[in-house]
Amino acid sequence: MTATTNPKPQPPPKPAAASEKSAGAVAMGWLHTAKFLTTAPQLHFLPALDVPEIAFVGRSNAGKSTCINTLTQQKQLAFASKRPGRTQHINLFSLGKQGVMDAVLTDLPGYGYAAVPKQDKIRWQQVMANYLVSRENLKGIVLMCDPRHGMTELDEVLLDVIRPRVEEGLKFLVVLTKADKLTRAEGAKALSITKLQAGGGEVRLFSAPKRTGIEEVATLLWDWAHPQGGAGLSAPMTPASEPEATDPSDAA
Ligand SMILES: Nc1nc2c(ncn2[C@@H]2O[C@H](COP(=O)(O)OP(=O)(O)OP(=O)(O)O)[C@@H](O)[C@H]2O)c(=O)[nH]1
Numbered sequence: 608m609t610a611t612t613n614p615k616p617q618p619p620p621k622p623a624a625a626s627e628k629s630a631g632a633v634a635m636g637w638l639h640t641a642k643f644l645t646t647a648p649q650l651h652f653l654p655a656l657d658v659p660e661i662a663f664v665g666r667s668n669a670g671k672s673t674c675i676n677t678l679t680q681q682k683q684l685a686f687a688s689k690r691p692g693r694t695q696h697i698n699l700f701s702l703g704k705q706g707v708m709d710a711v712l713t714d715l716p717g718y719g720y721a722a723v724p725k726q727d728k729i730r731w732q733q734v735m736a737n738y739l740v741s742r743e744n745l746k747g748i749v750l751m752c753d754p755r756h757g758m759t760e761l762d763e764v765l766l767d768v769i770r771p772r773v774e775e776g777l778k779f780l781v782v783l784t785k786a787d788k789l790t791r792a793e794g795a796k797a798l799s800i801t802k803l804q805a806g807g808g809e810v811r812l813f814s815a816p817k818r819t820g821i822e823e824v825a826t827l828l829w830d831w832a833h834p835q836g837g838a839g840l841s842a843p844m845t846p847a848s849e850p851e852a853t854d855p856s857d858a859a
């Protein structure tokens with residue numbers, strides 16, 4: 608009797624791994640160019656821009672500001688704090704090499720912070736929904752979610768608000784933050800559950816102190832902002848129109 612042998616599985620080709628690494632390095636270099644651009648209490652105070660904008664949203668204390676600081680390799684670009692509710696304005700950060708702005712990151716205040724008065728909560732939910740629905744140059748949304756709490760009711764409401772735009776091509780990524788607080792098995796479980804809930808969006812595990820997922824998220828954001836591989840949109844490092852009011856108190 609002759610035994611049949613299956614062909615040995617081939618290891619992944621090396622050049623792909625090498626190009627993946629350099630894509631991550633390119634994306635990290637690009638994110639390191641981040642500079643504070645402007646801050647505003649609501650959408651109509653923001654300058655109209657014609658470069659892709661990527662917004663970080665999620666529950667208060669989820670780690671949005673920390674994620675922006677980690678991705679941009681700047682300690683205090685966005686104001687992070689142990690105290691929930693630290694970010695209270697829409698804060699814009701410009702990105703682009705050689706002084707040419709080619710994208711913007713937006714840090715938004717979190718929702719769901721119990722200690723905020725009800726009226727303020729409702730006002731903020733309206734400001735955020737208005738921004739997410741109406742911001743014309745919005746290209747992608749990063750939903751930050753603490754996997755120990757999972758996707759909450761407010762996250763689901765946000766998904767409903769953005770769904771029509773996601774169906775029209777708005778990019779969407781769920782970042783599961785604070786992965787350092789999970790075991791490997793818990794992380795894998797959170798990833799697969801969230802993939803089912805993310806409505807076709809991307810999902811990644813992320814940890815600021817352990818530096819998990821940083822290059823992966825950076826590469827995704829680069830790809831969103833440069834659909835033609837870098838030869839796409841660019842604009843001078845000035846807003847298309849001046850904001851009516853700015854208050855840098857909430858930005859570092
Ligand atoms: N262990 C751990 N802690 C983190 C991580 N990311 C953020 N944190 C901590 O979580 C807390 C909240 O972080 P922020 O970045 O201020 O959260 P935020 O989502 O911007 O909060 P708001 O501005 O209130 O909406 C801080 O104490 C951070 O140090 C992470 O990856 N791992």
Ligand SMILES: [Mg+2]
Pocket residue numbers: 671672673686687693694714715716717
């Ligand atoms: Mg914040």
